[in-house]
Amino acid sequence: MLSVKEAESIVLNLAQFPDSQRDVETVDLLAASGRILAAPVTSSLDFPYWDNSAMDGYAVRFADVENCSAEKPIALDIIEEIPAGYQPQKTVGSGQAARIFTGGVIPTGADTVIMQEETRREGDRIFILVSPSKPQAFVRQKGAFYRSGMPLLNPGTIINAPEIAVLATAQCVRVPVYKRVRVAIFSSGDELISPEETLTAGKLVDSNQYALTALLAQMGVDAVRLGIIPDNKQVLTEAIARAISEADLVISTGGVSVGEYDYIEQILADLGGKIYVRSVAIKPGKPLTIAAFKRDSEQQAKSECLYFGLPGNPVSALVCCWRFVVPVIRKLAGMGEENWGPQFVQARSNVELRSDGKRETYVWGKLNLVAGVWQFEPASGSQNSANLINLANTTGLAVLPAIETSILAGELVQVLKIS
Ligand code: AMP
Numbered sequence: 131m132l133s134v135k136e137a138e139s140i141v142l143n144l145a146q147f148p149d150s151q152r153d154v155e156t157v158d159l160l161a162a163s164g165r166i167l168a169a170p171v172t173s174s175l176d177f178p179y180w181d182n183s184a185m186d187g188y189a190v191r192f193a194d195v196e197n198c199s200a201e202k203p204i205a206l207d208i209i210e211e212i213p214a215g216y217q218p219q220k221t222v223g224s225g226q227a228a229r230i231f232t233g234g235v236i237p238t239g240a241d242t243v244i245m246q247e248e249t250r251r252e253g254d255r256i257f258i259l260v261s262p263s264k265p266q267a268f269v270r271q272k273g274a275f276y277r278s279g280m281p282l283l284n285p286g287t288i289i290n291a292p293e294i295a296v297l298a299t300a301q302c303v304r305v306p307v308y309k310r311v312r313v314a315i316f317s318s319g320d321e322l323i324s325p326e327e328t329l330t331a332g333k334l335v336d337s338n339q340y341a342l343t344a345l346l347a348q349m350g351v352d353a354v355r356l357g358i359i360p361d362n363k364q365v366l367t368e369a370i371a372r373a374i375s376e377a378d379l380v381i382s383t384g385g386v387s388v389g390e391y392d393y394i395e396q397i398l399a400d401l402g403g404k405i406y407v408r409s410v411a412i413k414p415g416k417p418l419t420i421a422a423f424k425r426d427s428e429q430q431a432k433s434e435c436l437y438f439g440l441p442g443n444p445v446s447a448l449v450c451c452w453r454f455v456v457p458v459i460r461k462l463a464g465m466g467e468e469n470w471g472p473q474f475v476q477a478r479s480n481v482e483l484r485s486d487g488k489r490e491t492y493v494w495g496k497l498n499l500v501a502g503v504w505q506f507e508p509a510s511g512s513q514n515s516a517n518l519i520n521l522a523n524t525t526g527l528a529v530l531p532a533i534e535t536s537i538l539a540g541e542l543v544q545v546l547k548i549s
């Protein structure tokens with residue numbers, strides 16, 4: 131049985147980072163939202179594009195107004211009006227000013243903006259009442275925020291609203307992103323029915339496939355659901371063969387324990403998969419099968435398909451997915467290494483947390499930030515891997531290391547953030 135850390139490093143080593151040619155596609159700007167940038171972006175434009183005004187006011191020559199005051203105002207002739215979006219037509223000479231509005235282009239000759247509130251207007255003349263602090267005051271200088279040709283965004287960047295703004299500003303309307311990770315998912319078990327089927331004696335609704343598909347969708351994964359596969363060797367073999375031929379990663383739940391009907395591991399081996407993980411010292415979740423299949427590396431696919439056979443118990447399946455599958459998907463998707471791993475915070479537990487001390491134990495519950503301190507409150511009711519009901523509203527999993535049997539109320543505990 132492997133430790134959680136050992137299993138994690140095995141799977142992260144198996145996961146292939148996307149190829150900078152084969153695994154890249156170019157999409158329109160808005161379609162890039164939520165995707166991962168696959169190539170460096172630079173722009174041939176400076177930003178700001180032009181020297182422009184940060185205020186509504188008057189564009190002047192600093193030398194004309196550096197010594198003025200309310201008692202000794204300087205009068206200038208207004209030669210032009212420059213709203214935003216307008217190309218100035220005149221040069222501001224000594225003794226002259228241009229009326230300018232926020233975003234307006236600074237005219238030639240002017241080097242400083244005086245804000246409107248520090249002036250008094252009389253017809254076509256403007257009296258400057260306060261001397262500017264320095265030349266270039268209230269001028270947003272061309273290239274001050276970004277110089278053309280410099281790196282703008284790096285590969286691995288997750289493209290969210292701020293990055294969309296940057297790309298739009300740089301007029302990068304076709305964006306190179308990594309292809310979506312293709313994941314096939316199915317549930318195995320003769321007892322399973324789908325949520326809309328009529329429940330008959332002994333049956334159980336397949337919640338795993340829905341929970342995991344929802345989790346994958348939140349990660350921007352291209353998920354193919356293969357449905358419920360019965361505990362039948364032949365049918366399971368066909369489903370698994372199809373899944374590994376179509377996807378970069380396969381997730382199944384159920385059938386990885388030691389029972390008579392748990393066929394998955396045997397089938398993976400029969401199909402030529404190399405089994406890397408059989409069980410992990412994690413609770414919930416011990417029976418966890420992880421395998422890799424070599425493929426002919428044709429143009430479209432990664433040279434290996436990873437298979438995660440998760441336990442059937444709903445809480446075990448989700449915990450294993452959060453702990454092992456999510457980091458792997460982040461790597462396969464092309465995120466920067468700093469984003470792969472699970473995010474842990476130190477939190478104070480509000481009650482004693484217990485474990486049998488044999489396996490690394492994950493207690494589900496709520497993570498709250500109270501006056502700057504993370505607090506963990508375990509879900510009330512049974513912490514049983516089949517109890518998916520009290521899993522609702524979970525935002526954190528407190529981790530009791532394998533040797534630890536108790537964390538006292540008020541003590542610090544590592545908590546895996548899951549939302
Ligand atoms: P197994 O890993 O196949 O032995 O399943 C362990 C437990 O999880 C059994 O009680 C199953 O009924 C339950 N289970 C298996 N698959 C699912 C599923 N897809 N959704 C909900 N519960 C499941």
Ligand code: MG
Nearest residue numbers: 319384385442
């Ligand atoms: Mg089963």
